[in-house]
Amino acid sequence: MTYAKTAAFTTDQQQLARVAKALAHPARVAIIQFLASKKTCISGDIAAELPLSRTTVSQHLQELKALDLIRGEIDGLTVCYCLNTELLHQVHQQFTAFFIEATATGPVCGPEDACAC
Amino acid sequence: MTYAKTAAFTTDQQQLARVAKALAHPARVAIIQFLASKKTCISGDIAAELPLSRTTVSQHLQELKALDLIRGEIDGLTVCYCLNTELLHQVHQQFTAFFIEATATGPVCGPEDACAC
DNA sequence: ATTGTTTGTCGTATATTTGCGACATACTTT
DNA sequence: AAAGTATGTCGCAAATATACGACAAACAAT
Numbered sequence: 001m002t003y004a005k006t007a008a009f010t011t012d013q014q015q016l017a018r019v020a021k022a023l024a025h026p027a028r029v030a031i032i033q034f035l036a037s038k039k040t041c042i043s044g045d046i047a048a049e050l051p052l053s054r055t056t057v058s059q060h061l062q063e064l065k066a067l068d069l070i071r072g073e074i075d076g077l078t079v080c081y082c083l084n085t086e087l088l089h090q091v092h093q094q095f096t097a098f099f100i101e102a103t104a105t106g107p108v109c110g111p112e113d114a115c116a117c
Numbered sequence: 118m119t120y121a122k123t124a125a126f127t128t129d130q131q132q133l134a135r136v137a138k139a140l141a142h143p144a145r146v147a148i149i150q151f152l153a154s155k156k157t158c159i160s161g162d163i164a165a166e167l168p169l170s171r172t173t174v175s176q177h178l179q180e181l182k183a184l185d186l187i188r189g190e191i192d193g194l195t196v197c198y199c200l201n202t203e204l205l206h207q208v209h210q211q212f213t214a215f216f217i218e219a220t221a222t223g224p225v226c227g228p229e230d231a232c233a234c
Numbered sequence: 235a236t237t238g239t240t241t242g243t244c245g246t247a248t249a250t251t252t253g254c255g256a257c258a259t260a261c262t263t264t
Numbered sequence: 265a266a267a268g269t270a271t272g273t274c275g276c277a278a279a280t281a282t283a284c285g286a287c288a289a290a291c292a293a294t
Binding site for chain 2: 008009010013014016017020021022023024025026027028029030032033035036039050051083085088089091092095096098099100101102103104105
């Protein structure tokens, strides 16, 4: 196996990476933004808004749903998708903590190549 | 070609996705955290800290360097890596804007499956 | 019941990622 | 000059991701 060395890392690192991977495709970013723009949950005609086939959009939706970032409830014929704002808020805090930790040291490198070792 | 539909999305969406992809692997998250933990730039014996081969770590470093998230300067025999804290700060703000936009609507879905469509 | 609509799943082709060994490069040291 | 050390690059194999057409399932509407 040439993958899945993931198990050797921290739970936090895995968690952050997992969410980052969910955002690692413009289509999924666009989906989340689109859901956020509609105050009410919109059904899967998200595909009509994206330059992708319905199948592909459905796959991206499943990926986001697998992480519980979005929820989908069947409403008769259509499916009602909406954001899990609570989880998104948690994730936001997680990312913030990571970035604060990463930028706490202050500028170590210069503008281009001025390492102060 | 079955990829690179990326061109059909917003610059912002592409940018966010690109950075997210950089964080989409626990090893790269760990590398950034490790660099942050050392106040001074540490050379490539990052590999010794990770459960990965030196080659693989080098590849992850190149990926982060390609996005300018980290910088590497040759210092004699060793290479001096350090974080680009300025860019990381910018990225942080970018993510924050995204998450705020996504969570601005407030809770739309209930705890498990209570969509209020 | 039959038709049409909305959605998800399956299979498939291609592209990309991941991980590592083997080699080349650059520099230090003796 | 020769040997040793630290890095990067190349090439390969396996795993994942991406995209989509074709089909099936569920429901509404006639």
